[in-house]
Amino acid sequence: MKKLILIIGLASAALTFNSCERDITSLNEDPKHPTVVPSGVLFASAEHALLDQVLSASVNRNITRFFTQQWAETVYVDESNYNMTARPIPRNHYNRMMASASAVINSPGVLSALRDARKFLEDEGVGAVKKNNNIAMIELVNVYAWANLVDTYGDIPYFGALKATAENPGNAEIPYDDAKTIYLDLIKRIDAAVAMINISEPGYSNDLIYKGDMDKWKKMGNSLKFRLAVTLADVEPALAKTYAEAAFNAGLFTDKSDNFGLQTFPSGLLSNPVYQDVIQSGRNDFLPSDVLVNFMNSKSDPRRDVWFTKVAGLYVGGSYGDENTFSDFSHFTNAISGENAQGFLLDYSEIMFLKTEAAARGFSVGGTATDLYSDAIKASMTEYGINDTTATAYIAANPFDAVNWKKSIGEQAWVAMFNKGFQAWNFTRRLDFPVFTNPAGSLVEGVPVRMFYSDQEYLLNATYVKAAAQKIGGDKVTTKIFWDKF
Known part of the structure; x- marks a missing residue:
C-alpha cells in the first residue's frame, strides 16, 4: 500500500508540472522533476483521477446523484435544487476530466495524464506485445473519459483538444466538435484498441483496476462499446444494433469480478x-x-x-x-x-440492464427482454450479497412489463444504479423513467438532462463555446444530449 501511495504521489507531482508546461521537452530543464516519468505511473494516476472524479460525492464537482434525485441534503440544499453556479461545478468536472489549457494547475486531468502516458511509452523500450497492450489500456480509458464528457455537456472540443505544443502554447482557442461524430469515432477507437490486445502477455503492472489482466481489459472494451451502442439506439437504431450485437458476440462482462473499478477501495x-x-x-x-x-x-x-x-x-x-x-x-x-467499499465505473449490473434494453429494442443479445430483466435484477442483488431466493421473490412481485418496457427497465435500473451517479443519469435520461419533479426551490427550468459548459470556457475559448451553445439549442440544463431523443 505504501508503494501504491508513493506511485500516485510521484504521478501527481509529474502531472502538476505537465499541466503547467505544455511542452514536455522542458522537463529536462527542471531539476526538481524527473526527466522521465514511467508511463505506467501516469496511467495509474489517470485511473485514480477517473475513479476519484466519477465516484466523488463532492458538491463542488459531481452532483449527478442529485440529477437522479437519489440523495438529499441537510442544511445546504443548493445542489439538490440544481444550483451549479454558486460552486463552479461544470468547470471542476470538465477540468478534472480534461485538464485543458484552462485546468487548475494542482488538479491534473484524466485525459492529459493519458496523453502524457502515451508519449512516454514510446521511449520505454518494452516489447511489441506489451506495448500494444499498454496502448490499448490507455485508449480504452481515454474513450471512457471522452464519452463521459459528451454525455455531460454535448458538443465538446475533441479532435483538436490536448494538442498544444511549444509552437502553439497557452490558452489557444479550440473548436467544439459534434457530439454524435465524437461518439462514432469513440466506437472506432474501441474497436482498434481491442484488436491490439494480446491476452498472452499482461499490460501495465501499475494498473490499479485489473493489474494488467488483458482478458479483463478486452471485456471492458467490449462492454464499453456495448454501453455506447445502446446509448445510440434512439438516434441511430441500425448502427446501434450492429455495434451492440458485435460487442455482445465479442464478449461482455459475465459477473461482478469483471467490473471496471475497485472491488474494495484501500485505506488512506x-x-x-x-x-x-x-x-x-x-x-x-x-x-x-x-x-x-x-x-x-x-x-x-x-x-x-x-x-x-x-x-x-x-x-x-x-x-x-x-x-x-x-x-x-x-x-x-x-x-x-465505508472507507473500503466498492466503487465501479462500468459494471456487470449495468451491462445486464443494457442487455435487457437491447433485447426490448429487438437486438440479438442472448435472451428475451423478460429473462434478461430477471437476470439484471439478480445481478444487482448478487452485487450486494442478497440471495437468489430473495431476488426471485422480488422479481415475481415486480414483473417485466413488455408493453411499458421503458418504465420497467428505467425504474429498476435507476434503483440498481444507486450511488453510481453517471450510470443512473444515463438510464433515466434515455428511458425517461422514473419521472422526476423539479423541486420547488429549483433555480433552473427543469431537472437537468445536461450540465452547463464550464464558465472558464467563456473566458478562454469564447468564440467556440458560444457557437457550440447556439448549435445545440442553448447552454441550458434542459437542452438534451444528441442521443436523448425522446
Missing part, C-alpha cells in the same frame, strides 16, 4: 471517494432521498437493509430539495460510505 489516500466526502469530512450533509426510499419501500426492496440504516424500525428518506435534520432520517451504511 485511495479510500472510497464517498467515504472521503460523507464520513471523513466530518460533516452530516447527505441522506438517501425520499424519492428513492419511498419507491423502494413500495416494492419491499431487500437492498434497503444493505444500503440504509433504520429510524424507529423504518427506512426514511430525507425530503428531496428541502433542508432535513440529519438524525431524523436513514443514513448510508458502510456498503455505500
Whole structure:
C-alpha cells in the first residue's frame, strides 16, 4: 500500500508540472522533476483521477446523484435544487476530466495524464506485445473519459483538444466538435484498441483496476462499446444494433469480478471517494432521498437493509430539495460510505440492464427482454450479497412489463444504479423513467438532462463555446444530449 501511495504521489507531482508546461521537452530543464516519468505511473494516476472524479460525492464537482434525485441534503440544499453556479461545478468536472489549457494547475486531468502516458511509452523500450497492450489500456480509458464528457455537456472540443505544443502554447482557442461524430469515432477507437490486445502477455503492472489482466481489459472494451451502442439506439437504431450485437458476440462482462473499478477501495489516500466526502469530512450533509426510499419501500426492496440504516424500525428518506435534520432520517451504511467499499465505473449490473434494453429494442443479445430483466435484477442483488431466493421473490412481485418496457427497465435500473451517479443519469435520461419533479426551490427550468459548459470556457475559448451553445439549442440544463431523443 505504501508503494501504491508513493506511485500516485510521484504521478501527481509529474502531472502538476505537465499541466503547467505544455511542452514536455522542458522537463529536462527542471531539476526538481524527473526527466522521465514511467508511463505506467501516469496511467495509474489517470485511473485514480477517473475513479476519484466519477465516484466523488463532492458538491463542488459531481452532483449527478442529485440529477437522479437519489440523495438529499441537510442544511445546504443548493445542489439538490440544481444550483451549479454558486460552486463552479461544470468547470471542476470538465477540468478534472480534461485538464485543458484552462485546468487548475494542482488538479491534473484524466485525459492529459493519458496523453502524457502515451508519449512516454514510446521511449520505454518494452516489447511489441506489451506495448500494444499498454496502448490499448490507455485508449480504452481515454474513450471512457471522452464519452463521459459528451454525455455531460454535448458538443465538446475533441479532435483538436490536448494538442498544444511549444509552437502553439497557452490558452489557444479550440473548436467544439459534434457530439454524435465524437461518439462514432469513440466506437472506432474501441474497436482498434481491442484488436491490439494480446491476452498472452499482461499490460501495465501499475494498473490499479485489473493489474494488467488483458482478458479483463478486452471485456471492458467490449462492454464499453456495448454501453455506447445502446446509448445510440434512439438516434441511430441500425448502427446501434450492429455495434451492440458485435460487442455482445465479442464478449461482455459475465459477473461482478469483471467490473471496471475497485472491488474494495484501500485505506488512506485511495479510500472510497464517498467515504472521503460523507464520513471523513466530518460533516452530516447527505441522506438517501425520499424519492428513492419511498419507491423502494413500495416494492419491499431487500437492498434497503444493505444500503440504509433504520429510524424507529423504518427506512426514511430525507425530503428531496428541502433542508432535513440529519438524525431524523436513514443514513448510508458502510456498503455505500465505508472507507473500503466498492466503487465501479462500468459494471456487470449495468451491462445486464443494457442487455435487457437491447433485447426490448429487438437486438440479438442472448435472451428475451423478460429473462434478461430477471437476470439484471439478480445481478444487482448478487452485487450486494442478497440471495437468489430473495431476488426471485422480488422479481415475481415486480414483473417485466413488455408493453411499458421503458418504465420497467428505467425504474429498476435507476434503483440498481444507486450511488453510481453517471450510470443512473444515463438510464433515466434515455428511458425517461422514473419521472422526476423539479423541486420547488429549483433555480433552473427543469431537472437537468445536461450540465452547463464550464464558465472558464467563456473566458478562454469564447468564440467556440458560444457557437457550440447556439448549435445545440442553448447552454441550458434542459437542452438534451444528441442521443436523448425522446
